[in-house]
Amino acid sequence: MTDLSPAPRRAYIEVEDLSVQFPTEDGLVRAVDGVTFSIDKGQTIAIVGESGSGKSVTAQAIMGLVNARTADVTGHVWVDGQDIVGMTDDELRKMRGSTMAMIFQDPMSSLHPFYRIGAQLTEAVNVHNKVSKKEARDRAIEMLQKVGIPSPEKRIEDYPHQFSGGMRQRVMIAMALINSPSLLIADEPTTALDVTVQAQIMELILELQQEYNTAVVLITHDLGIVADAADQVAVMYGARVVESGVIDDIFYKPEMPYTLGLLASVPRLNQVRADRLDPIPGNPPSPIRLPSGCVFNPRCVYKDRVEGDLCATERPALLPTDLGHMVRCHMSKEDREAVATIALGTLGRETA
Amino acid sequence: MSEIANESHTAGDAVLRVTDLQMHFPVRSKGLFPKTIGQVKAVDGVSFDVQPGETLGLVGESGCGKSTTGRTALRLLEPTSGKVEMDGIDVTRMSAKDMVPLRRKAAMIFQDPYNALNPRHTVGAIIGAPFAVQGVEPAGGVRAAVRELMDRVGLNPEHYNRYPAEFSGGQRQRIGIARAVALRPHFIVCDEPVSALDVSIQAQVINLLRDLQDEFGIAYLFVAHDLAVVRQISHRVAVMYLGHVMELTSREELYSRPLHPYTHALLSAIPVPDPRAQKNREHIMLSGDLPSPVNPPSGCVFHTRCFVAQDICKVDKPVIREFEPGHQVACHFPITEYLGSTLIVGPDPGLTPESDLEGRQDGDPMEQAGDSDLIHEPGTNYTDGTDSLIDPGPGLWR
Ligand SMILES: Nc1ncnc2c1ncn2[C@@H]1O[C@H](COP(=O)(O)OP(=O)(O)O)[C@@H](O)[C@H]1O
Ligand SMILES: Nc1ncnc2c1ncn2[C@@H]1O[C@H](COP(=O)(O)OP(=O)(O)O)[C@@H](O)[C@H]1O
Ligand code: SF4
Ligand code: SF4
Ligand SMILES: [Mg+2]
Ligand SMILES: [Mg+2]
Numbered sequence: 001m002t003d004l005s006p007a008p009r010r011a012y013i014e015v016e017d018l019s020v021q022f023p024t025e026d027g028l029v030r031a032v033d034g035v036t037f038s039i040d041k042g043q044t045i046a047i048v049g050e051s052g053s054g055k056s057v058t059a060q061a062i063m064g065l066v067n068a069r070t071a072d073v074t075g076h077v078w079v080d081g082q083d084i085v086g087m088t089d090d091e092l093r094k095m096r097g098s099t100m101a102m103i104f105q106d107p108m109s110s111l112h113p114f115y116r117i118g119a120q121l122t123e124a125v126n127v128h129n130k131v132s133k134k135e136a137r138d139r140a141i142e143m144l145q146k147v148g149i150p151s152p153e154k155r156i157e158d159y160p161h162q163f164s165g166g167m168r169q170r171v172m173i174a175m176a177l178i179n180s181p182s183l184l185i186a187d188e189p190t191t192a193l194d195v196t197v198q199a200q201i202m203e204l205i206l207e208l209q210q211e212y213n214t215a216v217v218l219i220t221h222d223l224g225i226v227a228d229a230a231d232q233v234a235v236m237y238g239a240r241v242v243e244s245g246v247i248d249d250i251f252y253k254p255e256m257p258y259t260l261g262l263l264a265s266v267p268r269l270n271q272v273r274a275d276r277l278d279p280i281p282g283n284p285p286s287p288i289r290l291p292s293g294c295v296f297n298p299r300c301v302y303k304d305r306v307e308g309d310l311c312a313t314e315r316p317a318l319l320p321t322d323l324g325h326m327v328r329c330h331m332s333k334e335d336r337e338a339v340a341t342i343a344l345g346t347l348g349r350e351t352a
Numbered sequence: 353m354s355e356i357a358n359e360s361h362t363a364g365d366a367v368l369r370v371t372d373l374q375m376h377f378p379v380r381s382k383g384l385f386p387k388t389i390g391q392v393k394a395v396d397g398v399s400f401d402v403q404p405g406e407t408l409g410l411v412g413e414s415g416c417g418k419s420t421t422g423r424t425a426l427r428l429l430e431p432t433s434g435k436v437e438m439d440g441i442d443v444t445r446m447s448a449k450d451m452v453p454l455r456r457k458a459a460m461i462f463q464d465p466y467n468a469l470n471p472r473h474t475v476g477a478i479i480g481a482p483f484a485v486q487g488v489e490p491a492g493g494v495r496a497a498v499r500e501l502m503d504r505v506g507l508n509p510e511h512y513n514r515y516p517a518e519f520s521g522g523q524r525q526r527i528g529i530a531r532a533v534a535l536r537p538h539f540i541v542c543d544e545p546v547s548a549l550d551v552s553i554q555a556q557v558i559n560l561l562r563d564l565q566d567e568f569g570i571a572y573l574f575v576a577h578d579l580a581v582v583r584q585i586s587h588r589v590a591v592m593y594l595g596h597v598m599e600l601t602s603r604e605e606l607y608s609r610p611l612h613p614y615t616h617a618l619l620s621a622i623p624v625p626d627p628r629a630q631k632n633r634e635h636i637m638l639s640g641d642l643p644s645p646v647n648p649p650s651g652c653v654f655h656t657r658c659f660v661a662q663d664i665c666k667v668d669k670p671v672i673r674e675f676e677p678g679h680q681v682a683c684h685f686p687i688t689e690y691l692g693s694t695l696i697v698g699p700d701p702g703l704t705p706e707s708d709l710e711g712r713q714d715g716d717p718m719e720q721a722g723d724s725d726l727i728h729e730p731g732t733n734y735t736d737g738t739d740s741l742i743d744p745g746p747g748l749w750r
Contacts, residue, residue, distance in 0.1 A: 224623030
C-alpha cells in the first residue's frame with residue numbers, strides 16, 4: 001500500500017474487519033472473525049448474541065486488552081481516527097480510563113477489595129490529570145453523587161464490600177466515567193442484577209451518556225435491554241457479525257435467519273402460554289470447529305432456498321441490504337424477506 | 353391437556369400443599385464457640401398449593417426465598433414451622449426413611465446443568481440412577497428405559513456412554529430432565545431450569561417441559577426470576593419478596609391486572625424486546641436494594657421501597673387475603689388501576705384469524721405502530737374496555 005494516510009473516518013468509532021484468534025492446545029480458537037461496525041458519539045450500539053459468540057473478546061480488543069502474546073489480533077479499531085490495534089502498551093494505558101473506559105458484569109473486576117473507594121477513584125483521576133489532592137477528592141465525591149450514592153463524602157471512606165450489589169455497580173460506573181471518556185464499553189453490566197436494580201442502573205448509564213455525549217458499546221444477551229437502550233444493533237453468531245443496523249431494522253425488518261430465530265425464541269411478557277415458543281434447533285458451534293461456509297448453516301432451516309451447497313461451502317459476506325442495514329446470508333433479498341415473514345408472523349402481529 | 357391427573361392420584365388432593373411455611377437459618381457468630389446471633393428468615397409464612405398437572409410459577413428477585421421454598425417443599429430441608437403435605441400426606445416431620453417411597457413421586461431439576469451432574473458418571477448411569485435408588489426395575493430393563501428417556505428428551509440414545517462434559521449446556525439440562533422424569537413423578541420442583549441457558553436453548557427446554565407435562569400430567573413448581581419465562585410456562589404465579597408471598601393468582605390475572613405494588617414495579621422494570629412498545633411504557637422506579645432477610649422491615653416487608661406506602665404499613669403486616677376470587681394479595685392498599693406497569697397485552701395470536709394477520713404484516717411499520725389499540729395508554733383504567741383485549745386463549749388449564 002502506498003497511501004499511508006488513514007482513510008477519512010465517518011464515525012467516531014470504526015471497527016473494521018477485526019479478528020482475534022487464540023492458539024490453544026485444542027486448536028485455533030477463532031473468537032472474533034472479521035467484525036465490522038461503527039458508532040458515533042452519543043450513540044449506543046448493542047452487541048447481542050449467544051454466549052461464546054465473541055462479544056466480550058470484541059470488547060476487549062476495542063479496549064486493547066487482548067494480550068498480543070497469547071492472541072493474534074488483526075483489523076482496525078479506529079477511535080477518533082487513531083487505530084487501537086498496533087498501539088503500544090503505553091499508548092493504550094493513556095487511552096484507557098481517559099478516552100475509553102469499560103464496565104463489567106462483576107464490579108469487583110474493576111474495584112480493588114483492599115482499598116477504600118475514595119483512594120481508588122482519586123487514583124483514577126490522578127493517572128490522567130495533574131490536579132491537587134483536594135481537586136481529585138472533590139471530583140470523586142461529585143462523581144459518586146452523580147451515580148446516586150447517598151452521602152458520598154462519608155461513603156468515600158468505605159471499602160467495596162461495604163456496598164450492596166447495586167451500589168457497587170454504581171461505584172464501578174463512577175470509576176469508569178470519572179474522566180468523562182468518550183467511549184464506554186459495558187459488558188453485560190446488569191446481567192448479575194435483579195430487574196428492579198437493573199432498571200436503575202440502565203437509567204443511570206443512559207443519563208450519564210447523554211450528559212457526556214459518550215459513545216456506548218453495550219454488550220448483552222437480553223433483547224429487552226437492547227430494545228430499551230440501543231440506537232444500533234450488531235448481532236453476533238459464531239465469531240461474526242451476521243446482521244447489523246438501526247434498532248428498528250433489527251427488530252422489525254430482520255433478514256438473517258439467526259436474528260429471526262433469536263427474535264422468535266425469546267419469551268415475551270406479551271405472549272400467552274398457549275403460544276409455543278419457536279426455538280432455533282440444535283446448539284451453537286464450537287469456536288475451534290466453526291462450520292465452514294455460513295457459520296449458522298448447521299442450524300439454519302432455510303438453507304435449501306440457496307442453490308447448491310453454497311451455505312456449507314462459501315462464506316457469505318456482510319452486505320448492505322438497505323441503507324445502514326447489513327446482512328450476512330446467501331439468500332436473495334426476496335427470499336430473506338419471505339422467510340422473515342414466515343418466521344416472525346407472531347412478531348409482526350405484536351408490533352402491528 | 354394438563355387437566356388429566358395422574359391416575360394414581362386421589363381426586364381432590366393437591367400434589368403439594370404448604371401452609372404457613374417458615375424456614376429460618378441460624379446466623380452464627382465467628383470464633384471457637386459460635387453462638388446463634390440471629391436468623392435468616394429465608395421463608396417466613398408462605399402458603400400455597402400445587403394441583404395435579406399444574407404449573408405454579410414462583411418469581412421474585414434473588415434471595416427472596418424461592419429456592420429455599422422449593423427445597424423445603426420437597427423436604428430436602430426440614431421447615432422451622434408450618435406444614436408440608438405431599439399428595440395429602442403430612443410430611444413435615446417425616447423421617448428420611450419414611451420419605452423414601454414418597455421420593456418416587458417427586459423430583460427436582462436444577463439451574464446449573466454443569467454442577468448438578470456427576471462428571472465421572474456416564475449419562476446413562478446418571479439418568480438411570482433413580483431406578484437403582486428406588487429399586488425399580490422397568491419393564492425391558494433399565495438400559496432400554498434410559499435410552500427411551502434420552503430419546504424422549506431429545507438426546508441421542510447412542511450417547512449413552514458419554515460423560516456430561518461432552519454435552520452443551522442445553523443438552524446437560526435435558527440430561528437433568530430425563531433423570532427427573534425417569535420414575536414418572538407427579539411433581540417436579542424446577543429451580544431456575546433455564547436461567548443459565550441462551551435464549552434459543554431456553555425455548556427448546558421450556559417447550560420440552562411443557563410437552564412432558566402434557567404427556568405425563570406432571571405438576572411443576574417452577575422457580576425463576578424471569579417473569580417472561582414464568583409467563584410462558586405457568587398456570588398460576590406466586591410473587592415472592594423477602595420470604596413472603598405477596599401475590600398469587602392465575603397467570604392471566606397477574607400479568608394483566610396485578611394488584612400488589614411490588615408486582616407492578618417488577619413488571620414495569622422488565623424491558624420488553626420490542627423497541628416501540630418499550631418506549632411507550634411507563635416505568636415505576638423502585639428506590640434502593642433489597643433489605644436483609646436477617647433483619648426484615650417491620651410491618652409490611654416491602655414498605656421501605658413501596659411507592660404507595662402509608663404509616664400503617666410500617667407497623668401492621670398485611671395478611672395475604674383473597675381480594676377477588678382466585679386472586680390473593682398481601683397489601684393494605686392494592687393497586688387496581690393501570691399504572692403503565694402492565695403490558696401491552698395483545699390478542700392471542702393463536703386466536704387471530706389468519707386473514708387478519710396477513711393484512712398486518714405488510715405496509716409501513718410506523719403506521720402499524722400507530723395503530724395503538726393494542727397499547728395501553730398510560731393512565732387507562734382496566735374498566736374502560738381494555739380488558740376485552742386480554743384473552744386467556746385456547747387450551748388453557750381450567
Ligand atoms: N484467552 C482466551 N483463550 C482462548 N479462548 C478464549 C479466550 N478468551 C475467549 N476465548 C474463547 O473465545 C470465544 C468467544 O468468547 P467471548 O467473547 O467471551 O464470548 P461471549 O462474550 O460472546 O460470550 C469463546 O469460545 C471463548 O471460549
Ligand atoms: N443453608 C442456608 N443457610 C443460611 N442462609 C441461607 C441458606 N440457604 C439460603 N439462605 C439465605 O436465605 C435467603 C433466601 O435464599 P434462596 O432461597 O436461595 O433465595 P432465591 O432462590 O429466591 O434466590 C437468602 O438470604 C440466602 O442467603
Ligand atoms: S447463508 Fe445459508 S445457512 Fe446461512 S443463514 Fe443464509 S440461508 Fe441460512
Ligand atoms: S402494605 Fe403498604 S407498604 Fe406494603 S405493599 Fe401494600 S401499600 Fe406498600
Ligand atoms: Mg461475554
Ligand atoms: Mg434460587
